Amino acid sequence: MGVEPIKAMEHAIGILGLQVLIASLCVTPLRTYARINLFKFRRALGLIAFFYIVLHLLVWLLLDVRIPSQIIADLYKRPYITIGMAGLLLLIPLAITSNRYSIRKLGANWRRLHWLVYPAVALGGIHFVILRKGWQLEPLLYLTVIGVLLLIRVPMARVIPSRARHT
Amino acid sequence: RAQEVPEFQIKGFDTTETPNSFKEITTYNNFYEFGTGKEDPARYAGSLTTDPWSVEIDGLVSRPGSYGLGDILAKMDIDERIYRFRCVEAWSMVIPWNGFELRQLLELAGVEPSAKYVRFETLYRPEEMPGQKRAILDWPYVEGLRLDEAMHPLTIMATGLYGKTLPNQNGAPLRLVVPWKYGFKSIKSVVKITLMETQPVNTWKAINHREYGFYSNVNPEVDHPRWTQASERRIGGGVFAPRIATIKFNGYEDQVASLYKGMNLSKEY
Numbered sequence: 001m002g003v004e005p006i007k008a009m010e011h012a013i014g015i016l017g018l019q020v021l022i023a024s025l026c027v028t029p030l031r032t033y034a035r036i037n038l039f040k041f042r043r044a045l046g047l048i049a050f051f052y053i054v055l056h057l058l059v060w061l062l063l064d065v066r067i068p069s070q071i072i073a074d075l076y077k078r079p080y081i082t083i084g085m086a087g088l089l090l091l092i093p094l095a096i097t098s099n100r101y102s103i104r105k106l107g108a109n110w111r112r113l114h115w116l117v118y119p120a121v122a123l124g125g126i127h128f129v130i131l132r133k134g135w136q137l138e139p140l141l142y143l144t145v146i147g148v149l150l151l152i153r154v155p156m157a158r159v160i161p162s163r164a165r166h167t
Numbered sequence: 168r169a170q171e172v173p174e175f176q177i178k179g180f181d182t183t184e185t186p187n188s189f190k191e192i193t194t195y196n197n198f199y200e201f202g203t204g205k206e207d208p209a210r211y212a213g214s215l216t217t218d219p220w221s222v223e224i225d226g227l228v229s230r231p232g233s234y235g236l237g238d239i240l241a242k243m244d245i246d247e248r249i250y251r252f253r254c255v256e257a258w259s260m261v262i263p264w265n266g267f268e269l270r271q272l273l274e275l276a277g278v279e280p281s282a283k284y285v286r287f288e289t290l291y292r293p294e295e296m297p298g299q300k301r302a303i304l305d306w307p308y309v310e311g312l313r314l315d316e317a318m319h320p321l322t323i324m325a326t327g328l329y330g331k332t333l334p335n336q337n338g339a340p341l342r343l344v345v346p347w348k349y350g351f352k353s354i355k356s357v358v359k360i361t362l363m364e365t366q367p368v369n370t371w372k373a374i375n376h377r378e379y380g381f382y383s384n385v386n387p388e389v390d391h392p393r394w395t396q397a398s399e400r401r402i403g404g405g406v407f408a409p410r411i412a413t414i415k416f417n418g419y420e421d422q423v424a425s426l427y428k429g430m431n432l433s434k435e436y
Contacts, residue, residue: 002206003191004258005406066409070395078393130393133256134303134374136203 010059017052018124018142020045025121025149033152043098046117050095053088053124080131087123090116118153121146177418180321181249187260189329191403196336197254198355199303200289200296207298208336214295215356217340222272226286226361229277236340240326242275243267247330248323248344253385253417255349259399264344265327270318278314278362285317286310286367287343288359304370310354311367311381312345315426321346321419324357347419349383380436382427385417389433 001008024045030036065071074081094114096102103110125143132139175184186192198208220236245265253259273285291307293299299306316322325344326333333339338355345352351371361367371379378392387397398410416423427435 003188003195004205004400004402006400007258009406063406064400064410067398070398073395077390077395080393132203133371134199134203136303137301138203 006059006063010056010064013052013059014056014128017049017056018121018128020052021049021117021121021124022142022145022149024049025117025146029149029152047095047098050091053091057085057088080127083123083130084127087120087127090120090123094120118150122150175251175418177422180246182251182261182418184249184251184261186249186263186329187403189331192260192262192328193334193336195258195260195402197256197350198298198336198338200298200306200308200356201336202298203303209334211297212335212339214297215290215292215335215339216295217335217356220340220358222341222357223359224272224276224361225359226363227279227282228273228362229279231276234275239272239275239341243271245326246323248346250321250344250346251417251419252344252346252350252353253399253413255351255379255383255391255396257394257396257399257413258402259411259413260402263329264323264325265330265333266323266325266344268320269322269324269343270320272324272360273317273362276360276362281364282362283314284363284366285312285314286359286361286363287312287354287357288361289354290356290358305373307358308354308370309367309373310343310352310369312343312352313366313426314362316345316423319423319426321422347384347416347423349385351379352383382432382435384423384427384432384436385413386415386432386436387413388415389436 001012024042027038027042027045030038061071065074075085076082094116097106097110097113106113125139125146128139129135129143175182177183194209195205196208197205198212201208201211218236221233222236222239223233225231245267247263247265249261249263251259252262269285287310289308290296291299293306312322323344325338325342326340328334328337333342335356338353338357341357342355343353343357352369366381369379369381371383372381385396390396396413399413400410401408414420
């Protein structure tokens with residue numbers, strides 16, 4: 001992990017969380033455009049991403065900053081931390097309701113609730129871009145991929161309900 | 168919980184703290200000319216040719232010209248200086264540099280009385296510096312000092328560390344070290360020095376003047392807009408070491424505070 005293990009862990013776990021979250025967003029377009037069905041892995045991907053992102057937060061809280069006053073100040077004074085934290089908060093209801101009982105209980109509202117993953121992943125991508133010095137290529141690539149995955153859902157969202165109406 | 172403040176003194180030029188290891192100093196670097204990752208410079212800087220090397224000294228000097236590195240070194244007194252080093256990203260090290268006072272080099276070129284600032288430029292050689300193929304920064308990297316800062320005895324041009332030739336990833340063969348300022352002021356692999364009447368625009372300030380100023384003195388009271396500068400992580404502490412408090416002028420307040428008398432340091436950051 002090099003000579004600065006805390007930052008190395010914080011970054012590696014954060015990127016891993018973002019990658020798995022992005023992977024979970026690939027499931028639907030893969031089925032729509034490539035006819036590859038990975039639906040049975042989608043919940044696992046979402047939960048693994050959530051797990052990594054919580055771990056990322058814990059490294060930041062318990063190993064990196066540790067000073068409560070500074071943590072609180074960072075949360076409202078540092079946009080990249082505010083944004084990252086907002087993304088994580090949006091994922092909490094999704095993690096809690098990722099079980100069969102909730103899906104049954106919430107019905108159509110479950111799908112609506114889980115649209116929160118879109119702003120969450122966008123916030124994660126922005127968090128990554130603005131925590132770096134200058135405009136760096138790697139986080140911008142992640143943000144681009146996220147943008148593409150969100151944009152291709154716009155036509156899907158239009159097509160799928162109309163199809164549903166016809167059948 | 169109270170933050171730990173390291174026990175140290177500045178004795179003469181040196182800090183009494185234990186220096187970081189050679190490995191730590193040479194594997195955790197910011198040198199965007201070789202990539203933006205901390206390990207990139209150690210991985211890719213081997214390709215840099217540092218011999219022959221010369222430094223162009225021009226502008227308001229009485230003896231402008233191209234100074235060969237060998238000729239410069241023959242005239243300089245190389246000292247060891249154990250300095251605290253604080254990065255703007257809120258990490259720090261203690262580094263045993265070898266080098267000479269910048270003042271000596273400037274006197275070699277003869278500073279004209281009208282000169283007020285010094286501008287420095289890093290080598291631009293994209294075929295050996297792969298990071299320069301991308302427009303992350305406006306190459307070549309530029310830094311600057313006020314003349315009195317440049318003439319201060321703490322300000323050195325480093326040529327080595329731990330008594331060894333300076334590794335490429337640390338800015339070989341010749342780099343500036345200004346221990347009371349954030350690390351990005353200590354420009355690496357210098358090829359050009361210009362004495363000027365007006366304040367030069369340094370690279371990071373040009374990119375984002377709100378986040379990076381000209382002075383960039385280490386100051387726990389003036390936060391970076393995106394993170395606090397009140398504390399720092401000392402490299403090499405391992406997973407469980409807490410942050411340590413950042414100290415004004417990086418601990419060199421007694422030596423340099425007088426340079427900034429009457430200035431509002433939260434405005435002139």
